[in-house]
Amino acid sequence: MDKKTTLLKGRPVIKGIAEGEALVCPESIQGWAGIDDETGVIIEKGHSQEGVSIKDRILVLPCSKGSNGWSSHFHSAKVKGITPAGWLFSKMDSRTGVAAVVIDIPAVADFEDTDPVEAIKTGDWVKVDANRGIVEVLHK
Amino acid sequence: MKLTDYEKKMLAGEEGKLKQVAMEKIVKYAETLGAEELCIVTKATIFCGAHHYLNAVESDDFDEVFSEMYMSSSEKLVLDTVSKECFCQTDVAPCDRYQWKNLKQSKTLFEKNRSYIKRAQDAGIHIAESCTPYLIGWIPLRGEHFVTAESHVVLMCNSIWSACGNSDGIEAAFWSGICARTPKWGNHIMENRKGTHVFELSCKSETPFDWDLIGYTIGRKLPAHAIPVISGNFERPDIIRLKQCFAAMGTTSGAEICHIVGITPEAPTLKEALGAKEPEGIIQITQENIDDSMKMLCDEGASSIEFVSLGCPHYTLQEISEAAAYMDGRKIKESVRFFIWTNYAIKKMADENGYTDIIRKAGGDIYTSSCPLVAGADCHAGVNGMALDGAKQVHYIRSETDAKVFYGDMYQCIDAAVSGRWGE
Numbered sequence: 001m002d003k004k005t006t007l008l009k010g011r012p013v014i015k016g017i018a019e020g021e022a023l024v025c026p027e028s029i030q031g032w033a034g035i036d037d038e039t040g041v042i043i044e045k046g047h048s049q050e051g052v053s054i055k056d057r058i059l060v061l062p063c064s065k066g067s068n069g070w071s072s073h074f075h076s077a078k079v080k081g082i083t084p085a086g087w088l089f090s091k092m093d094s095r096t097g098v099a100a101v102v103i104d105i106p107a108v109a110d111f112e113d114t115d116p117v118e119a120i121k122t123g124d125w126v127k128v129d130a131n132r133g134i135v136e137v138l139h140k
Numbered sequence: 141m142k143l144t145d146y147e148k149k150m151l152a153g154e155e156g157k158l159k160q161v162a163m164e165k166i167v168k169y170a171e172t173l174g175a176e177e178l179c180i181v182t183k184a185t186i187f188c189g190a191h192h193y194l195n196a197v198e199s200d201d202f203d204e205v206f207s208e209m210y211m212s213s214s215e216k217l218v219l220d221t222v223s224k225e226c227f228c229q230t231d232v233a234p235c236d237r238y239q240w241k242n243l244k245q246s247k248t249l250f251e252k253n254r255s256y257i258k259r260a261q262d263a264g265i266h267i268a269e270s271c272t273p274y275l276i277g278w279i280p281l282r283g284e285h286f287v288t289a290e291s292h293v294v295l296m297c298n299s300i301w302s303a304c305g306n307s308d309g310i311e312a313a314f315w316s317g318i319c320a321r322t323p324k325w326g327n328h329i330m331e332n333r334k335g336t337h338v339f340e341l342s343c344k345s346e347t348p349f350d351w352d353l354i355g356y357t358i359g360r361k362l363p364a365h366a367i368p369v370i371s372g373n374f375e376r377p378d379i380i381r382l383k384q385c386f387a388a389m390g391t392t393s394g395a396e397i398c399h400i401v402g403i404t405p406e407a408p409t410l411k412e413a414l415g416a417k418e419p420e421g422i423i424q425i426t427q428e429n430i431d432d433s434m435k436m437l438c439d440e441g442a443s444s445i446e447f448v449s450l451g452c453p454h455y456t457l458q459e460i461s462e463a464a465a466y467m468d469g470r471k472i473k474e475s476v477r478f479f480i481w482t483n484y485a486i487k488k489m490a491d492e493n494g495y496t497d498i499i500r501k502a503g504g505d506i507y508t509s510s511c512p513l514v515a516g517a518d519c520h521a522g523v524n525g526m527a528l529d530g531a532k533q534v535h536y537i538r539s540e541t542d543a544k545v546f547y548g549d550m551y552q553c554i555d556a557a558v559s560g561r562w563g564e
Contacts, residue, residue: 013172028364028394031291032513033539037193045538063364064307065394067536068291069187071309075209076196091365093394094306094326097172101165102212102311110174 004139006119009112010088012133016106018086019127022120022137023057025049031067031095035074040082049122058126059084062117064095071099078103086128088116088135106130141167142177150319158220161211162318169312170323179304179324181226183280184317185273187289187310188260189233190253192516200252202259210314222264223320229268229278230260231289234516237269237484237509242477243519265317269509270483272383272454280305282405285328287316291390292383292453292532294327298397300382302405304328307396327396333406334415335369335399337362343427345374348384348459349529349549354425355385356531357433359392361423369413370400372425377403380456387453388531437534438547442563443525444475445546445556448504449512451481452530457489459550460506464495466554467502473560478504481511504557513537527556 027048029035034044040054054077064070077083086106089096100107106128116135120126125138143151151167153160170178197205207217222228233253236243240250261267270276271290280286280303288294289310297303306326308316316322327333339358344350358368368389377385377400389395399407407413450463463480472478480499482490487508490496496506512519513533517540520526525544528534534547546562556562 011174030391030536033536037196043539063394066291066391068289068294068307068313069193069310070307071311072187072193072209075212075311076193079196079208092173093365094173094308094312094396095394097169097323098309098312100172101169102309104212107172 006137006139008114008116008119008135008137010108010133010135011110012130013092013109014100014104014107015131016086017129017131018058018106019125020056020058020085022060022122022124022126023049023052023054023084024060024117024120024122026062026117028061028063028065030065031070031073034066035077037073037076038080040077053082054084055082056085058128059087060116060120061087061096062090062115063093064099068095070095071102074099075102086130088128090115090117108133108135141170147178147321156220158217159319161213161217162315163321165212165311165315166319166321166323169315170325173323173325175323175325177324178321179285179328181285181287181316181320181322183278183284183286184226184228184313185231185268185278185288185290185293186228186260186265186313186317188230188257188265189235190249190256191234191514202256210311212311219259219263222317225320226317227266228264228317229266229273230257232271232511232514233257233269233509234514235510236507239507242505243515244521245515245518268483270454272483275454275456276483276485285322287313287322289313292387294396295386295390295398296382298327298333299386299399299404307394333367333397334417335367335407335413336419337366337421337423338369338371338410338419339423339425340372341370341374341425342372343425343430345377347549348381351377351381352384352388352531353430353433355388356392356437357425357429359389359395360433362393362395363421364394366420368395368398369407369410369419370398371410380459383453384530391532391535434547437531439544441544442561443544445525445527445560445562446475446523447477447520447526448553448557449479449481449526449533450529450550450553452511452528452533454482455480455486457486457493460486460490460495461493463550463554464498466551467504468498470502470558472503472557474503476557476560478557479512480504480506482506482508484508513540517541525562527553527562529553
């Protein structure tokens with residue numbers, strides 16, 4: 001049976017190609033005590049994905065929130081070899097901008113028409129072409 | 141990207157390797173945001189010290205840690221000097237400025253932190269070790285561009301003084317301190333700062349604790365990328381109340397500016413705060429919403445208390461004087477460690493005014509430069525219960541402890557320190 005696919009278009013931010021299983025966080029992830037510095041596991045209390053690792057996922061976030069240290073905890077995890085495969089931001093903000101530069105993985109932001117947080121479900125397979133800003137979603 | 145001749149020189153390496161890398165990062169950050177030019181930053185608070193998250197780089201070599209974690213560079217760079225165009229001072233550190241034993245920290249960490257701070261100082265970053273730099277003279281004025289590693293300082297300076305800053309991040313604050321530039325984007329452009337959502341308050345708004353909860357609750361209800369405007373019936377807040385409100389709001393949301401009708405300069409009226417546009421949403425903050433926040437923050441039930449911490453964000457002299465007055469002649473239970481946090485300049489004022497003596501006689505002490513969150517989990521390991529008076533501290537510390545966490549105002553927390561218990 002053919003699986004349904006969706007195409008989304010955004011602004012290419014950090015160029016590159018990536019694919020992976022979507023991890024969608026409609027509530028974002030908080031900047032302090034959001035992810036574990038060493039394991040990349042979400043430790044934010046009460047988070048919908050608490051206990052899940054960001055490793056190799058396509059992380060889908062509407063925005064950042066919380067501490068200005070937002071980028072630095074992703075940074076620590078990166079030094080330990082743990083990053084998402086790529087990330088999508090519904091709309092760019094200052095914290096996500098710094099994190100995109102520091103983590104340097106394919107990133108697309110400022111989506112036209114369709115919000116990726118609504119169009120993509122956790123577990124969907126997502127192909128990110130961050131050279132062109134095209135995101136292909138293979139729904140599970 | 142439109143760059144000035146001096147910015148091009150920095151980018152070409154004519155002003156040294158460190159400025160070159162800092163400019164490369166700032167330009168890349170600007171491209172990431174979609175900014176077309178940069179602006180000159182004249183004030184920065186920078187996250188210096190031997191912070192725990194830096195341990196990801198398994199090295200005690202400051203330059204190696206600095207290069208990877210602040211400059212995002214695999215090439216080893218030396219922090220030789222920050223920009224002379226930008227006044228830089230340090231944010232909080234993982235250690236008190238003077239003591240480590242009562243924080244259950246090692247002398248090794250204390251000395252390592254001192255050595256990291258010294259390297260920052262040698263490069264021209266002034267030692268302040270404060271999360272409330274605006275209490276000790278670091279105040280960017282209307283239209284002045286600043287960077288800070290502290291989320292609520294972004295809210296304070298944008299909202300109260302009409303200065304211009306974004307929440308950037310720890311790395312970007314360093315880059316900006318070194319090259320005195322940041323992308324001209326977001327809050328650095330005045331027309332981007334108009335309110336989008338009105339929050340009509342009908343809840344209690346009298347005490348700093350009320351405003352702590354108001355900030356936490358607005359943050360919970362704030363849509364992504366929205367700019368809040370506080371309206372409705374509220375008691376006029378002062379700087380202590382707004383310090384609490386903005387620290388809590390910056391915890392549960394990504395807010396960078398918040399207008400308060402009749403209080404903050406970009407909101408003389410509701411209409412002006414909204415830029416004469418209709419709000420995208422009107423959200424009521426009722427006492428019931430506040431009570432919901434209270435339930436999220438304060439554990440139910442009772443427990444022994446072994447750890448009490450006041451001052452998130454760092455206390456003003458006024459708050460210390462109020463705590464001292466309430467503690468005068470009382471005795472904290474022996475099993476309780478009691479902390480009041482501020483910066484070392486205000487600590488000195490507390491010493492001179494006799495407040496430190498009163499607090500010490502009661503069995504507590506005034507600490508500087510840090511807080512339990514930043515100091516790390518070792519400082520409260522093994523306690524059954526803790527009492528804290530800042531929603532930000534309570535919210536984040538839950539990820540670092542299995543202890544019961546109780547949230548109350550200064551007076552409830554001092555009472556808990558004296559009795560050694562929370563609840564019946």
